[in-house]
Amino acid sequence: MRRERVEGPPSHVSPLSPTPSPRCPWPAAASRRRLLVLACLPALLLGLETGSAPLLTAQPRLECVNGSRDHPRQQQTPGRGFPTILPNPRGIPPLAAAAATTNSSDKCRCNSWDFYLHNGLVRNIVTQWSLVCNSSWKVHIAKFSLLVGLIFGYLVSGCLADWVGRQLVLVVSVLFVLVFGLTLALSVNVTMFITLRFFEGFSLAGVFLSLYVARIEIAQSNQRFMITMVAGFIAMGGQLLTPGLAALCRNWQVLQTVIICPFIFMIPYWCIFPESLSWLLATHQSHAAKDLLLDYARKHQQEPEEDVKEFLSELEKEPPVKAQKVFILKLLSTRILWKHILVLCVTSRPGFGVHNCFIKSLMDHEGDTLANFYAHYYTMEVVGILSCVVMCFLVSLMGRRGTLLVFTIVTALASLLQLGLISNLAPYLQQPFSLVFSLIGLFSSHSMGNLSIFICAELTPTVMRAGGLGLVLASAGFGQLTAPIMELHNQKGYFLHHVVFACCTVICIICILLLPESGGRELPVSLEDADVYPRRHLLTSRRSARSLLSHTELKSYSGLASHPPHRDTPSPTVNGHSPTANGPSPTANGPSAIVNGPSANVNGPSANVNGPSPTANGPSADANGSSADVNGPSADVNGPT
Known part of the structure; x- marks a missing residue:
């Protein structure tokens, strides 16, 4: 008889585990909701920090006050100075500043300048330290330092979260954000700003990653995606509020202080936000899990439920076992998991990298309407919000993998058509078609990058979830690095960057077919669970296929029910x-x-x-x-x- 493979959630007990841990029924509904609220609220602060990043380095309009009178009026388009600090909820790369007019020494004969900002601030780092002309490259280094800090922060904090726990990494990262963020507001020169910006990005990466993993592990299987999207909407709400907050503060130092100070309220998370129970059980820390349950019930003055009491009794019967923590290098010994992580890294990098190319193309053809800072800023935010709404609808209809494939195909088509079709159109059609393709590319590439990160969090086992997620986030950060690199070279190589990312996006279409569908399944716990994660056919319905006739009816109609055994x-x-x-x-x-x-x-x-x-x-x-x-x-x- 042919044995059929049954597709179901991966087992919570690894066959190679020395002491399988029972599945915990905690937290209850009320406790789960409380923890999810605590995990989603800090997204507002992260959104404010994301939105403030481009304001600090926006290029002002320049006007010579003292110096050569024949010097023409230097004007630069204000733009989004930084890419977003977090690949989730969305990266908004900068507009390329027209710095080419200030790099030439024969045009920079002015001794003093008048700066005019159009983003709500009166002074930022460019106006405070006169980072124009021969010093304009320092602005791009400041953007570069933030992204490099984020990349290293994702890698280091991911490994530490799998080794020492999510709670400790979260609290320590919050403390570092307070220290480096407040010190950043007291910077006395641009060198100090660049250095502190690196460490601030390093710390913010730890906060974002630990909260992202906590939401995935606390939420139920049918709520994980919606909880992640809720946190994303909260973060985008913070980005929408940032220009108004900047207009009230007027000074970049005041704005930085106002955004960083609320992180003080996250210090009590050491007491009110417990360690991940899933991670404790996956690493066989049974006694720590038992103490966590009892301590949580005592703090909230709750009597443990019957299923929790049974769970505690099962924990008491287990013999003491040394904690089995997994380092990220263990990924190389897996059979299938490393392929999934590699595919998602390849998908997230062009997803965020080609986003910068669409922004640059949009800037080249945006005209007077989108040249206004607020119009451009809120256009990008509205595109991101609509992208998340459509992504929620498609995920409920097609699943994670199908939605990712659709957005990848749309991104590839938008890139290829913009590169090969626009130049062959009539001049009066080039601008509208380029604008349409740029908006479609922004729409799809945003969802492509974010969905890659989310799928990685679901496919990676609990013992290595933070480390695997850190790899994909770091890959997305490398994609964002293309924006300051292109600006540093006066946009030289922009077309080549777009071609490379378009080709990578086409390759991603094939790679996505190798991924399994993670929707509606329990999270894998061990490396063995992740290696046997079933992969369904892409066109198979999310619900298990059901025959039109029952087994008895099939036998009756085929005559097998009334046949006696055949004799020779x-x-x-x-x-x-x-x-x-x-x-x-x-x-x-x-x-x-x-x-x-x-x-x-x-x-x-x-x-x-x-x-x-x-x-x-x-x-x-x-x-x-x-x-x-x-x-x-x-x-x-x-x-x-």
């Missing part, structure tokens, strides 16, 4: 030939034609009965185990034929 007896023959009728097979809708006599052998002419159509009202005719085909009506004989 010779078939009835007529002059050496099978007595089959000149018509179709004698099948019918009634009882079987049974001959209760010996084998129907006729040693004469062909047994041909003149009757109606050779179709009897029964399934296949059975003569003591041999076929007895008759050319007449129902063949019911009580003796030899």
Whole structure:
């Protein structure tokens, strides 16, 4: 008999685990909601920090006050100075500042400048330290330092979260954000700003990653995606509020202080936000899990439920085992998991990298309407919000993998059409078509990058979830690095960057087919669970396929239900030939034609009965185990034929 593979959630107990841990029913509904609220609220602060990043380095409009009078008016378009500090909820790369007009020494003969910002601030780091002309490259280094800090922060904090726990990494990262963020507001020169910006990005990466993992591990399987999207919407709400907050603060130092100070309220998370129970059980820290449950019930003055009491009794029976923590290098010894992580890294990098190319293309053709800072800022935010809304709808309809494939195909088409079609159109059609393709590319690439990160969090096992997620986030950060690199070289190589990312996006279409569908499944716990994660066909329905007929009905209609076991007896023959009728097979809708006599052998002419159509009202005719085909009506004989 052929054995069919049953697709179901990966086991919570690894077959190679020395002491399997029972599945914990905690936290309860009320406790789970409380923890999810605590894990989603800090997204507002992260959104404010994300939105403030481009304001600090926005290029102002310049006007010479003292110096050569023949110096032309230097004007630069204000833009989004930083890419977002977090790949989730969305990265908004900077607009390329028109710094080429200030890099030439013959145009920079002015001794002092008047700066005019159009983003709500009166002063930022560019105006405070006059980072124009020959010093304009320092602005791009400041952007570069933030992204490099984020990349290293994702890698280091991910490994530490799998080794020492999510709670400790979260609290320590919050403390570092307070220290480096407040010190950043007191910077006395641009060198100090660049250095502190690196460490601030390093700390913010730890906060974002630990909260992202906590939400995934606390939420139920049918709520993980929606909880992640809720946190993303909260973060984008913070980004929408940032320009208004900047207009109230007027100074970048005041704005930085106002955004960082609320992180003080996250210090009590050491007491009110417990360690991940899933991680404790996955690493076989049973006694720590038991203490966590009892301590949580005591702090909230709750009596443990019956299933929790049974769970505690099972924990007490387990022998003490050394904690089995997994380092990220263990990923190389897996059979399939490393391929999934590699595919998601390849997908997230062009997802965020090509986003910068669409922003640059949008800036080149945006005209007077989008040249305004607020119009451009809120256009990007609205595109991100609509992208998340459509992504929620498609995920519920097509699943994670199908939605990722659709957005990847759309991103690749938008990139290829913009690179190869725009130049061949009539001049009056180039600008509108380029604008449309840029908006479509922004829309799809945003969802492509974010969904890659989310799928990684679901496919990576609990013992290595933070480390695997850190790899994908770091890969996304490398994609964002293209923006300051292109700005540093005065946009030289922009077309080549777009071509490379477009080709990578096309390759991602094939790679996504190697990923399994993670929707509606329990999270894998061990490396062995992740290696046996089932992969369904892309066109298979999310619900298990169900036959139109039951097994009993199939047997009845096929005649298998009434067949006795076949015996090795010779078939009835007529002059050496099978007595089959000149018509179709004698099948019918009634009882079987049974001959209760010996084998129907006729040693004469062909047994041909003149009757109606050779179709009897029964399934296949059975003569003591041999076929007895008759050319007449129902063949019911009580003796030899």
